[in-house]
Amino acid sequence: MPESMPQRADYRHFQPIITRWHDNDVYGHVNNVTYYSFFDTAVNTYLIEKGGLDIHDGEVVGFVVSSACDYFASIAFPDRIEIGLRVGKLGSSSVQYELAVFKADEDEACAAGRFVHVFVERATNRPVAIAGLLREALQQLVM
Template identity: 55%
Template sequence: MSSRSPVVQRADFKVLRPMQTRWMDNDHYGHVNNVAYYSYFDSAVNGYLMEATSSDTRELSAIGIVAETSCRFVKEISFPDLLHIGLRLEKLGNSSVIYELAVFRGADTEASAIGRFVHVYVDAKTRRPVPIPPVIRSALEKL
């Protein structure tokens, strides 16, 4: 049995969000620094939710708080690469959702990075867990 993970393909994702690398994303080694990937993931998830719900999700009574993130780096990306961030669901629970994300450089069919992003929905005032709002759940079910 191989210890290598299967290759993640662009075709595995129904939703691809465009993202442009920025000059400041590069580090001293000439490639995008690891911290920038988390910004791409956050922007892709929240951009999708706002577009799919036609609402400003920051104004809902329940908000998604990031509880966990991870990223596996496969191939370098750099400025000025145009990226596409693939977005799909690993699990949709009552008050949380786990996203699988992938970074695709240009027209590449194989991912440059694979990520995981967990949102837990909490009451905007008390910060206590609550069910995922129906408008958000509806958008998530399309993934």
């Protein structure tokens, strides 16, 4: 668990997401596994739009090799949320993303997560250096 509650000002980029009816579980809140989908959506939208990642035909793809999430407050359909995104560590072939779930217009996070992408050559699944536009986009998120 983070030492202090993540705040909106701690993040560099925000991806709006509208919760869906089927995100709720039988307890009436968004199921924990769905948060990982939100994180994946926020990161990959950013990589496609800002980093030029070609998920269909590109030579390089990102594999998630580690992930975790801490929960502080519930969200539920029909909440409008924003996923805060920053980079905690940018290596030669890997990046650690740090993410947080915020209800629209709220400063304290409802959840905070992290995951690591290793970028690999699609044809061989071997790690490759993060370069060019992709590296530039990730560099903009480093705190």
